[in-house]
Amino acid sequence: MLFDIFKTFFKIGVFTFGGGYAMIPLIGAEVIDRRGWIAEKDFLELLTLAQSAPGPIALNTAVFVGYKMQRYAGALAAVMGVVVPSFTIILIIAMFFSDIRDNQWVDAAFRGMRPAVVALIVAPVIGLARGMHAALIAVAAAVAAAVWYWGFSPVWLLLAGAAAGALWVALRGKEAGL
Amino acid sequence: MIATLCQLFASYLKIGFFGFGGGYAMLSLIQNEVVVQHAWLSEAQFADIVAVSQMTPGPIAINSATYVGYEVAGIVGSVVATLAVCLPALTIMMLITRFFMRLHGNRYVKGIVGGMQPVVIGMIGAAALLLIFPSSDDARSFIDAWSWILFALTLLGSLRKVNPILLILLSAAAGILIYGVF
Numbered sequence: 001m002l003f004d005i006f007k008t009f010f011k012i013g014v015f016t017f018g019g020g021y022a023m024i025p026l027i028g029a030e031v032i033d034r035r036g037w038i039a040e041k042d043f044l045e046l047l048t049l050a051q052s053a054p055g056p057i058a059l060n061t062a063v064f065v066g067y068k069m070q071r072y073a074g075a076l077a078a079v080m081g082v083v084v085p086s087f088t089i090i091l092i093i094a095m096f097f098s099d100i101r102d103n104q105w106v107d108a109a110f111r112g113m114r115p116a117v118v119a120l121i122v123a124p125v126i127g128l129a130r131g132m133h134a135a136l137i138a139v140a141a142a143v144a145a146a147v148w149y150w151g152f153s154p155v156w157l158l159l160a161g162a163a164a165g166a167l168w169v170a171l172r173g174k175e176a177g178l
Numbered sequence: 179m180i181a182t183l184c185q186l187f188a189s190y191l192k193i194g195f196f197g198f199g200g201g202y203a204m205l206s207l208i209q210n211e212v213v214v215q216h217a218w219l220s221e222a223q224f225a226d227i228v229a230v231s232q233m234t235p236g237p238i239a240i241n242s243a244t245y246v247g248y249e250v251a252g253i254v255g256s257v258v259a260t261l262a263v264c265l266p267a268l269t270i271m272m273l274i275t276r277f278f279m280r281l282h283g284n285r286y287v288k289g290i291v292g293g294m295q296p297v298v299i300g301m302i303g304a305a306a307l308l309l310i311f312p313s314s315d316d317a318r319s320f321i322d323a324w325s326w327i328l329f330a331l332t333l334l335g336s337l338r339k340v341n342p343i344l345l346i347l348l349s350a351a352a353g354i355l356i357y358g359v360f
Contacts, residue, residue, distance in 0.1 A: 016237075053270050054270060055197050056201065056204075063267060064275050067271070075268065075271075075272055083236075083240055083264060085235055086234065086236020086237070087236075090241050090245050091244055093245070094245045094249065095248070108356070110226060110350075111356075112352045115319050116349030117228055117229050117346070125299060125303050128302075132296070140299040140300040140303060141300065143304065144304045147206050147301060147304035148206075151214050155207070158298075158301075161294040161295075161296065165290045
């Protein structure tokens with residue numbers, strides 16, 4: 001059983017290119033449809049939790065499913081499954097990267113990739129900011145400036161945001177129907 | 179050496195613990211720790227590892243932990259950093275699963291998550307700004323008109339839900355053609 005959990009999340013780890021959101025359908029297909037480990041309703045609830053808890057969504061989902069199956073050992077097996085493929089691949093790349101980075105072809109490829117990476121990061125900002133209240137967009141812009149320009153650690157800004165959110169609920173939450 | 183390993187462990191524990199909002203939001207957190215506070219990587223190396231993580235499987239937080247760990251302290255370093263970045267998620271999610279399932283729907287939890295959301299979006303914006311306007315020249319993402327064309331095409335593709343790995347591979351191929359062949 002533990003090995004099955006490891007194997008399933010290993011597979012998920014190998015095929016989750018492009019990070020968190022891209023892998024959700026893949027995790028669903030494995031743990032709901034193929035293995036029948038958890039019900040679809042639980043899975044959807046889990047996704048909201050996995051997205052609001054800190055840490056990579058892939059990892060959070062693995063902990064949840066593994067823990068539900070086999071408690072601590074299950075959670076550990078699932079996490080190992082997700083981490084081992086990415087760890088191995090990056091370790092191999094790290095070992096050889098500095099030797100090939102200055103090669104003219106590699107360098108040319110990276111010159112092409114860099115602006116594309118920026119575009120991939122900008123795209124979700126546009127998606128998320130759409131439909132947001134203007135005041136919150138102003139907050140987001142101020143945070144971006146503070147982190148980028150003044151080198152503020154995002155940790156303090158996250159804590160301030162969390163405190164402001166809790167305070168808002170305490171003062172105004174009832175009126176807002178929360 | 180032990181001191182470095184401890185710093186590495188503490189940094190990635192922090193990144194794991196405050197890694198709200200997924201990979202792109204964590205970038206500015208990682209950059210702040212790894213480039214600004216500890217100078218383990220240069221801005222150019224950081225930009226490289228972000229590009230590499232787009233093409234390799236796994237969350238960027240784990241990818242960057244393994245890579246930075248190796249750069250700083252070899253294989254031991256990569257194990258230490260990867261372990262550290264996973265620990266908070268492991269503990270917090272187990273606690274949530276075990277005790278706090280009922281907190282789901284709690285209005286304070288909603289308020290806290292809602293309050294962090296604009297911060298998370300700002301952190302993603304900061305990650306983009308850091309890559310667009312780095313302080314050192316060799317880390318620049320935009321070097322000529324071609325860069326802006328590749329940026330615009332990738333943005334368009336991404337908004338239209340084209341697979342991001344495909345977009346990265348295409349831009350790498352375009353880079354080889356533009357800067358290597360011609």
